[in-house]
Amino acid sequence: MRVVCVGSGYVGSVTAAAFAFLGHDTTVIDIDPNKIRMIQSGNSPIYEPELDRLISMTIEKTLHAETGYDSVNQADIIFICVGTPSKADGTVDLTYVTQVAEQIAPRLNPDSFTVIVNKSTVPVGTAERVTAIVKQISGLQAGIHFSVVSNPEFLREGSALEDVFFPDRIVIGTESEQAKIVMRELYDRLLKRHDYEQWSETFSCLNQPDKPPAIYFETDSKSAEMIKYASNAFLSVKISYINEVARLCDALGAQVQHVAKGMGLDDRIGNKFLQVSSGWGGSCFPKDTIELLSTSQKYGRELTVVKAAIDSNLTMHEYCVDKIKSRLKSLNGKTIGILGLTFKPNTDDVRKSQAQVIIAKLLELGANIKVHDPKGMEMFRKFNMEFPIIYCEKPEETAQYADAIVLLTHWDQYLQLDWSELYSRMSNPYILDTRNVLPRSELNHMGFQVEGLGTS
Numbered sequence: 216m217r218v219v220c221v222g223s224g225y226v227g228s229v230t231a232a233a234f235a236f237l238g239h240d241t242t243v244i245d246i247d248p249n250k251i252r253m254i255q256s257g258n259s260p261i262y263e264p265e266l267d268r269l270i271s272m273t274i275e276k277t278l279h280a281e282t283g284y285d286s287v288n289q290a291d292i293i294f295i296c297v298g299t300p301s302k303a304d305g306t307v308d309l310t311y312v313t314q315v316a317e318q319i320a321p322r323l324n325p326d327s328f329t330v331i332v333n334k335s336t337v338p339v340g341t342a343e344r345v346t347a348i349v350k351q352i353s354g355l356q357a358g359i360h361f362s363v364v365s366n367p368e369f370l371r372e373g374s375a376l377e378d379v380f381f382p383d384r385i386v387i388g389t390e391s392e393q394a395k396i397v398m399r400e401l402y403d404r405l406l407k408r409h410d411y412e413q414w415s416e417t418f419s420c421l422n423q424p425d426k427p428p429a430i431y432f433e434t435d436s437k438s439a440e441m442i443k444y445a446s447n448a449f450l451s452v453k454i455s456y457i458n459e460v461a462r463l464c465d466a467l468g469a470q471v472q473h474v475a476k477g478m479g480l481d482d483r484i485g486n487k488f489l490q491v492s493s494g495w496g497g498s499c500f501p502k503d504t505i506e507l508l509s510t511s512q513k514y515g516r517e518l519t520v521v522k523a524a525i526d527s528n529l530t531m532h533e534y535c536v537d538k539i540k541s542r543l544k545s546l547n548g549k550t551i552g553i554l555g556l557t558f559k560p561n562t563d564d565v566r567k568s569q570a571q572v573i574i575a576k577l578l579e580l581g582a583n584i585k586v587h588d589p590k591g592m593e594m595f596r597k598f599n600m601e602f603p604i605i606y607c608e609k610p611e612e613t614a615q616y617a618d619a620i621v622l623l624t625h626w627d628q629y630l631q632l633d634w635s636e637l638y639s640r641m642s643n644p645y646i647l648d649t650r651n652v653l654p655r656s657e658l659n660h661m662g663f664q665v666e667g668l669g670t671s
């Protein structure tokens with residue numbers, strides 16, 4: 216099939232490269248010539264494990280990259296994968312999505328049927344909105360010449376390759392029978408694991424013969440759009456819940472890891488997304504929860520549980536700062552080393568990361584900050600030019616004369632640090648491990664005072 220993906224960010228580049236690997240003739244379009252040049256030369260425009268290799272294997276074979284929209288005319292399916300940032304009031308800004316719809320519309324082939332897919336996370340009702348734009352500009356008939364489908368992405372950054380090839384579910388939201396046929400044909404190779412040998416031999420993360428096949432779920436477009444928001448908000452609520460339980464464990468002397476394990480043994484609860492943190496972050500959860508909350512308020516059906524999770528998340532960041540403060544008494548003039556700036560490991564993405572809020576608060580209280588991250592320092596610096604902080608090449612350097620080390624992101628690299636070296640560099644050997652991943656007794660043995668969350 217001829218596939219076009221508009222947008223080469225975290226969603227578009229992974230989606231396009233995956234369809235190309237599955238043998239579909241795929242073109243990725245982006246207005247940024249730098250990103251397109253990177254893809255054309257076989258590189259990934261973002262950091263995502265193994266994506267470079269996936270692109271280099273497919274480029275100029277089944278994958279093409281362009282800045283113009285010429286390929287739209289021949290496309291069977293066009294994915295809209297552009298950014299949907301938040302406006303100042305927290306609701307989603309659909310400018311990029313509507314601009315893409317306006318670009319696509321006049322280029323659609325009137326002699327064939329084209330499916331336009333909203334892959335980006337968009338508010339409920341956006342499929343109808345895109346349909347109206349395309350109809351108006353092109354003069355073509357919806358359902359006859361084209362149809363707009365909602366097919367939300369559920370990719371986790373850092374595990375995107377695995378998620379795109381082994382999704383739990385593929386959700387297709389459309390009212391058009393013809394669009395359903397086209398989407399089924401597109402996903403057929405994925406569902407049947409066409410060329411699985413090649414997947415598993417080329418990428419170790421795809422060598423999972425026992426992984427159950429994805430559930431293919433068809434519904435109407437509004438329900439599909441809602442599934443995405445309701446899922447992300449539910450996961451945010453789940454994390455906020457365990458984070459609050461951790462705070463109570465701190466007060467009562469219980470161990471939250473044991474509590475999470477014991478809870479997760481109940482199939483109805485499940486053991487995933489019960490990992491304590493300084494809060495959830497990233498480009499999805501903060502944005503999607505706010506959007507869903509505002510929509511619910513607009514319709515007079517406020518999702519109070521989601522509202523509570525958003526508030527709880529902010530207080531979780533503060534809780535971490537309070538822990539450091541109560542240990543060091545005053546933060547004024549104290550030096551704090553931060554390990555991890557990205558919102559989670561295996562990504563260079565620092566958007567709405569826990570580090571941003573926590574560092575801002577620490578600076579406000581007069582602390583001197585040294586930071587390290589294996590992949591996220593460049594982006595963090597770009598977004599936080601106003602932060603007077605020291606960027607360290609090596610994680611050990613954050614410990615130099617430090618009064619505290621705070622682990623925010625559980626990169627593997629931090630689990631393998633030579634902690635005795637950090638100990639020798641610190642003024643006060645205190646560690647706050649916000650992910651409860653460091654070897655506590657070993658560190659205590661070295662002389663560190665280590666605190667976690669919910670592990671008093």
Ligand code: UDX
Pocket residue numbers: 368369370371372373447450454487488489490491492493494495496497498499500558559
């Ligand atoms: C999320 C959804 O998981 C994905 O399905 C969707 O399509 C996009 O949004 P992503 O933003 O990449 O993916 O990150 P995710 O792995 O879900 O983590 C989100 C945040 O929650 C991170 O800050 C992470 O550290 C935090 N988290 C996650 C926890 O604090 N505890 C957990 O147990 C899991």
